[in-house]
Amino acid sequence: MIKIYHNPRCKKSCAGLAYLQTKTSDFTIVKYMDHGITPDEIREIMVKSGLRPLDLIRTQEELYKKDLKNKNLSDDQWIEILSKNPRLLKRPIVVTDNRAVIAQPVTEIDKIL
DSSP: EEEEETTTTTTTHHHHHHHHHHSSSSSSEOOOOOOOHHHHHHHHHHHHHHHOGGGGTTSSSIIIIIIITTTOOOHHHHHHHHHGGGGGSSSSEEOOOSOOESSSGGGGGGGGG
């Protein structure tokens, strides 16, 4: 099963969704800004992508620049922060049964399909 973590207010996320739609119609859209994202979902993304929590963070976000930049936190602490502040999450993220990518650029999706 394919999932795309999507924020409809984000141009990059919309571009990723449009690209995925050209490849397959068999996927689920997860609107994580509306429904949240759990620490377990973030861990799944990390395991399947090989990325660390800091790799998933949008460092241009004001919250990050103001309160979190240069913090020395554990992976679990970063995961908790991402779960409580989903706008910090890079997007879109596409997850399959075995792999996950941040779809920037959108052609990253090809690596897991």
